[in-house]
Amino acid sequence: MTAVARFDRFTKVFGDTVAVESLSYQVQPGRVVGLLGRNGAGKTTSLRGLLGLLRPTSGSATVFGVPYRELVDPARRVGVTMDGVGVNPSYTGRRHLEICARATGITRARVDEVLDLVEIGDAADRAVRHWSTGMRQRLSLATALLGDPELLVLDEPANGLDPDGVRWLRTLLRSFAAEGRTVLLSSHLLAEIEQTVDDVVVLQCTLRFAGSLSELTDGGKRRLEDCFFDLVGTAPRRDGVRPGDSLPAGSFPGGHNA
Amino acid sequence: MRNQFGAELLKARSDKTVALLVGMATFLDVLSILGNGSKAAQRLARGATTATAVSHELVRLSFANLLFVTLFGAILVTSEYRNGAISRTVLLARNRIDIVVAKAGVSALVGFLFGLCGVVTSLAASALEMHRIGQRLVLDRESFIICLGILIVCVFSGPWGTFIGWIVRNQVVTVVGVLVWVLIAESAIINFAPSIGRFLPGGAQAAIYRDTATAQVLSMPIGIVLFAAWITAAGWLAAHLLERRDLT
Numbered sequence: 001m002t003a004v005a006r007f008d009r010f011t012k013v014f015g016d017t018v019a020v021e022s023l024s025y026q027v028q029p030g031r032v033v034g035l036l037g038r039n040g041a042g043k044t045t046s047l048r049g050l051l052g053l054l055r056p057t058s059g060s061a062t063v064f065g066v067p068y069r070e071l072v073d074p075a076r077r078v079g080v081t082m083d084g085v086g087v088n089p090s091y092t093g094r095r096h097l098e099i100c101a102r103a104t105g106i107t108r109a110r111v112d113e114v115l116d117l118v119e120i121g122d123a124a125d126r127a128v129r130h131w132s133t134g135m136r137q138r139l140s141l142a143t144a145l146l147g148d149p150e151l152l153v154l155d156e157p158a159n160g161l162d163p164d165g166v167r168w169l170r171t172l173l174r175s176f177a178a179e180g181r182t183v184l185l186s187s188h189l190l191a192e193i194e195q196t197v198d199d200v201v202v203l204q205c206t207l208r209f210a211g212s213l214s215e216l217t218d219g220g221k222r223r224l225e226d227c228f229f230d231l232v233g234t235a236p237r238r239d240g241v242r243p244g245d246s247l248p249a250g251s252f253p254g255g256h257n258a
Numbered sequence: 259m260r261n262q263f264g265a266e267l268l269k270a271r272s273d274k275t276v277a278l279l280v281g282m283a284t285f286l287d288v289l290s291i292l293g294n295g296s297k298a299a300q301r302l303a304r305g306a307t308t309a310t311a312v313s314h315e316l317v318r319l320s321f322a323n324l325l326f327v328t329l330f331g332a333i334l335v336t337s338e339y340r341n342g343a344i345s346r347t348v349l350l351a352r353n354r355i356d357i358v359v360a361k362a363g364v365s366a367l368v369g370f371l372f373g374l375c376g377v378v379t380s381l382a383a384s385a386l387e388m389h390r391i392g393q394r395l396v397l398d399r400e401s402f403i404i405c406l407g408i409l410i411v412c413v414f415s416g417p418w419g420t421f422i423g424w425i426v427r428n429q430v431v432t433v434v435g436v437l438v439w440v441l442i443a444e445s446a447i448i449n450f451a452p453s454i455g456r457f458l459p460g461g462a463q464a465a466i467y468r469d470t471a472t473a474q475v476l477s478m479p480i481g482i483v484l485f486a487a488w489i490t491a492a493g494w495l496a497a498h499l500l501e502r503r504d505l506t
Contacts, residue, residue, distance in 0.1 A: 048505075053345055053349075053504065075350050087342075087346070088269070088343050090272075099269055100265075102261060102268055103265035104261065143346065
């Protein structure tokens with residue numbers, strides 16, 4: 001079976017900084033895969049490499065067996081939300097989607113469908129510059145869903161969403177995967193990921209783990225957060241206290257330790 | 259390609275950049291014609307020029323629209339780098355060359371609009387100004403060729419601007435760079451070293467709109483070929499860089 005997405009010794013170097021080193025893993029069809037890592041771990045860089053927005057320094061990244069730019073009709077194969085993949089803020093949400101639909105030969109009726117799907121129809125005719133972060137995130141998801149793609153690549157999709165939005169997103173992604181489609185999402189919200197994904201990839205410049213969530217957490221006996229820090233190590237803070245160490249009483253602003 | 263062109267056209271129609279730049283260009287055309295008309299009246303009174311020469315001079319003044327078209331073309335590309343929409347554009351496109359060609363095509367179309375506005379404005383304002391100074395606007399074959407040249411140079415300047423935008427990418431650097439180059443550096447070279455300056459893009463543009471004030475100006479057909487060569491070279495470089503560089 002062809003992997004939906006595949007990294008093969010993918011390496012990206014910016015100047016003297018190695019962002020991602022020799023990353024290899026595959027995403028199988030019908031799975032929700034969580035790409036986990038700290039800020040700066042290389043999650044976004046690897047996803048941008050997968051989408052052809054960055055050229056790998058060495059190695060390769062492919063979707064449906066080919067580099068992204070060789071896909072014949074990319075919008076109908078892969079939907080993307082990603083920090084830095086922006087919208088002209090002077091457009092209305094509807095106009096943004098109409099432009100995307102026009103570029104890909106998708107009908108205007110589909111624009112209305114995705115606006116309803118992500119529940120931003122009421123705001124669709126206002127300029128995006130007046131929208132909240134959560135609404136922009138939903139617009140980005142609407143754009144990703146416009147082509148009814150087989151694969152969703154989502155970079156921190158829960159950013160800016162309120163608790164209702166996070167729950168809504170989880171349901172959306174699970175129903176998407178239930179149709180046999182695939183989701184690759186990056187996040188550092190470990191508790192949220194734990195409720196959403198089938199498989200986990202842990203990245204900290206290099207690959208630390210790739211496999212099922214069940215395998216990583218020993219069938220759910222261990223918390224994902226504990227497993228994550230076992231894999232990537234704990235980063236010392238500026239005050240020398242390592243995350244997880246007990247803090248002196250009153251360390252939390254204006255309060256007490258739990 | 260048809261879809262990409264349609265999307266780019268929809269983008270151009272969806273914000274106020276075109277209207278704003280056309281308004282500014284038209285305002286400056288009128289100001290320039292009125293200002294030059296007053297000076298021309300004095301020269302006419304001294305017998306230092308003719309109504310025909312003044313008519314050509316005034317009609318030609320809307321050549322300045324080419325600067326606004328160049329800026330429009332550049333902004334069409336660089337605004338997407340500024341707000342990050344370029345990544346979405348690239349992700350949705352079937353190939354990157356389509357995007358480069360579609361943006362160039364739309365900016366050429368908008369260039370035609372600028373050219374048309376410029377010609378209509380210059381003819382109307384020149385007729386009014388000539389009437390004000392007691393003369394009649396002379397519309398002869400040369401006037402027609404000048405108007406045609408303004409249309410052509412505006413159509414060409416759109417893609418020229420987009421390719422500069424693709425190459426530079428940063429909006430502020432592109433806009434300031436274009437203004438400094440066109441208004442200062444290139445003008446200085448054309449004035450002080452015309453044997454070199456006439457082969458620069460600005461020299462080729464001057465040949466197209468038949469700028470008789472420029473020394474050693476090339477003929478109009480050679481100007482068209484030369485500017486087309488500059489545009490082709492810039493287009494090739496823009497497409498090459500879009501293929502090679504990371505989109506950040």
